[in-house]
Amino acid sequence: MARILIIDDDADFRDTLASTLESMGHDVDVVGDGHEGLVALEQADVDLAFLDYLMPGRDGLSVLRTLGERGAPPKIPIIMLTAHATGENTIAAMRYGAFDHLTKPIGRDDLAAVIARARQAKAPPAPTPAAAPDGVESEPLLVGVSDAMRAVQKTVGMAAATSVPVLIHGETGTGKDVVARALHRASARAAMPFIAVNCAAIPAELMESELFGHRKGAFTGAVAERKGHFREAEGGTLFLDEIGDMPAAMQAKLLRVLQEQEVVPVGASQPVRVDVRVVAASHRDLAQRVADGQFRADLLYRLDVLSVRIAPLRDRREDIEPLVRHFLAGRKRIAADALAALCAYPWPGNVRQLRNAIERGVALSRTEMLTVHDLAAILPEHAAPEDVRDAPDGTTLPEAVEALERRMIRDALDVAQGNRAEAARRLGIRRQLLYRKMADYGLE
Numbered sequence: 194m195a196r197i198l199i200i201d202d203d204a205d206f207r208d209t210l211a212s213t214l215e216s217m218g219h220d221v222d223v224v225g226d227g228h229e230g231l232v233a234l235e236q237a238d239v240d241l242a243f244l245d246y247l248m249p250g251r252d253g254l255s256v257l258r259t260l261g262e263r264g265a266p267p268k269i270p271i272i273m274l275t276a277h278a279t280g281e282n283t284i285a286a287m288r289y290g291a292f293d294h295l296t297k298p299i300g301r302d303d304l305a306a307v308i309a310r311a312r313q314a315k316a317p318p319a320p321t322p323a324a325a326p327d328g329v330e331s332e333p334l335l336v337g338v339s340d341a342m343r344a345v346q347k348t349v350g351m352a353a354a355t356s357v358p359v360l361i362h363g364e365t366g367t368g369k370d371v372v373a374r375a376l377h378r379a380s381a382r383a384a385m386p387f388i389a390v391n392c393a394a395i396p397a398e399l400m401e402s403e404l405f406g407h408r409k410g411a412f413t414g415a416v417a418e419r420k421g422h423f424r425e426a427e428g429g430t431l432f433l434d435e436i437g438d439m440p441a442a443m444q445a446k447l448l449r450v451l452q453e454q455e456v457v458p459v460g461a462s463q464p465v466r467v468d469v470r471v472v473a474a475s476h477r478d479l480a481q482r483v484a485d486g487q488f489r490a491d492l493l494y495r496l497d498v499l500s501v502r503i504a505p506l507r508d509r510r511e512d513i514e515p516l517v518r519h520f521l522a523g524r525k526r527i528a529a530d531a532l533a534a535l536c537a538y539p540w541p542g543n544v545r546q547l548r549n550a551i552e553r554g555v556a557l558s559r560t561e562m563l564t565v566h567d568l569a570a571i572l573p574e575h576a577a578p579e580d581v582r583d584a585p586d587g588t589t590l591p592e593a594v595e596a597l598e599r600r601m602i603r604d605a606l607d608v609a610q611g612n613r614a615e616a617a618r619r620l621g622i623r624r625q626l627l628y629r630k631m632a633d634y635g636l637e
């Protein structure tokens with residue numbers, strides 16, 4: 194049995210949660226706003242608390258934040274509850290020391306599970322009291338509602354309260370850069386620079402000077418002093434993308450910088466101290482690169498203090514709809530069948546490909562609603578299933594016929610190398626009909 198505090202302004206929700214918890218054998222205290230909640234958290238002798246996010250006056254985030262600023266970060270696990278989880282409020286809650294961030298309504302099994310986890314936990318890690326920027330809700334950056342993306346958001350929030358290195362894994366286009374930026378923005382370094390460097394794009398011989406800088410005259414072409422990305426990022430975050438492509442000699446130098454917290458500019462005799470949080474990312478399997486002798490194991494351990502794994506988009510299809518709406522940004526609406534097709538598509542290029550597809554759709558469609566007809570232009574590969582029996586459940590006969598027609602027309606045009614008269618002949622239809630269908634399906 195635990196003693197549990199509920200802080201929520203919604204009386205109905207509060208009472209239902211309280212009676213559920215009581216029926217599970219717990220002792221429950223309730224308060225109805227953030228001010229009382231703060232007092233209760235500082236004074237009451239409870240084992241854990243459920244804290245509502247949106248409350249008039251002092252909201253849940255402000256309660257957590259104030260505890261941190263008063264130097265009394267939550268000593269007990271505090272579970273943030275919200276009806277509207279966003280990447281931003283998830284990151285912010287975890288950043289300020291929430292034990293977990295859950296969405297309402299919360300079922301009995303989930304309640305039991307989180308209480309068990311919270312009771313096993315030791316004191317939650319103290320968040321750094323320095324304030325992150327205001328307006329956490331201003332610009333949604335890390336969009337996604339899937340369990341996989343919620344886990345990423347929570348890790349980003351927890352990592353933001355520290356300055357340790359973070360290693361981000363994910364296929365190309367999954368959002369590694371977005372995660373690194375969200376981490377920086379949620380951290381106490383937010384007002385300082387965020388510098389992103391693509392290690393794969395820098396020639397090996399220039400990398401040392403790019404990262405650590407050089408003195409004037411250090412080598413031919415060094416006509417002026419250069420600071421280098423580490424020093425440009427002073428006080429902030431340096432994002433080293435495609436770290437797996439870093440040449441071996443640079444890996445050794447980077448390891449030393451991480452160990453010593455100082456860089457030696459090319460041509461300089463004295464090291465310069467740096468205060469930089471390093472976030473690295475790779476689309477390669479770095480453990481495999483270590484096994485292949487292409488990446489230093491000691492550097493991997495240094496970088497991989499906290500890991501964030503971003504799943505490919507095809508493995509978190511629940512994120513497609515919120516991403517589509519985020520990228521449309523209100524410029525157009527989208528028809529249900531078009532959305533369903535986008536959700537079914539495998540997205541080998543992940544979120545980047547989805548974003549580009551939406552941009553193309555917005556540019557190429559003349560109506561204010563994107564329909565399934567626009568998809569042929571958005572996704573050139575948007576093909577009908579090879580066998581109509583493979584069509585997703587719920588496909589109607591007209592949709593199946595349309596998909597088949599579209600594929601046959603495209604194939605005939607391919608075989609006829611774009612010659613429409615020839616394609617019409619192969620299809621056994623008149624040229625005018627082919628033209629009309631091509632226009633209907635956006636195949637021109």
Ligand SMILES: Nc1ncnc2c1ncn2[C@@H]1O[C@H](COP(=O)(O)OP(=O)(O)OP(=O)(O)O)[C@@H](O)[C@H]1O
Pocket residue numbers: 334335336337363364365366367368369370371372434476519544545548
């Ligand atoms: N969760 C997300 N919410 C909003 N936008 C996203 C999200 N994930 C990715 N994007 C968008 O998708 C595009 C690709 O993301 P990003 O550049 O971060 O991918 P990446 O994994 O760093 O790619 P690469 O491996 O090529 O470096 C960007 O335009 C980014 O804004």
